[in-house]
Amino acid sequence: MADGTNDSGGHGDRDKSPDEVALSARLGSLDQRLSEFRDGRKIGADQPGNGSGDTAARASAMARGLRLSSELIAGVLVGALLGWGFDRLLSTSPFGFIVFFLLGFVAGVLNVVRSAGVAPDRSGR
Numbered sequence: 254m255a256d257g258t259n260d261s262g263g264h265g266d267r268d269k270s271p272d273e274v275a276l277s278a279r280l281g282s283l284d285q286r287l288s289e290f291r292d293g294r295k296i297g298a299d300q301p302g303n304g305s306g307d308t309a310a311r312a313s314a315m316a317r318g319l320r321l322s323s324e325l326i327a328g329v330l331v332g333a334l335l336g337w338g339f340d341r342l343l344s345t346s347p348f349g350f351i352v353f354f355l356l357g358f359v360a361g362v363l364n365v366v367r368s369a370g371v372a373p374d375r376s377g378r
Contacts, residue, residue: 325361325365328360328361328364329358332353336350336353336357337353
């Protein structure tokens, strides 16, 4: 009877055996590939500079944004102050301010474009 019990258990396994074996093999292969992928990500995350990559990238982007905005504001303010000074010295009330304000704006935008790396830096020329 023990043989009969094994046969009926074996008969049930025989019906599902090829499918289960193939499924188990695929599952094992998938598990192995996922483990390798996870290990690769852990190694990449453990390297210096990548540990808090998202936070560092966000801080770097914020620093760059503040730098670019301060360069634009500085250009506009310097142009406006120079224009105001020329207006005071030469008594040309709004014209010096307007001209130098616009020149300061153009200089600020040009500095931002150069700092962002969109235009080549021609300071070495």
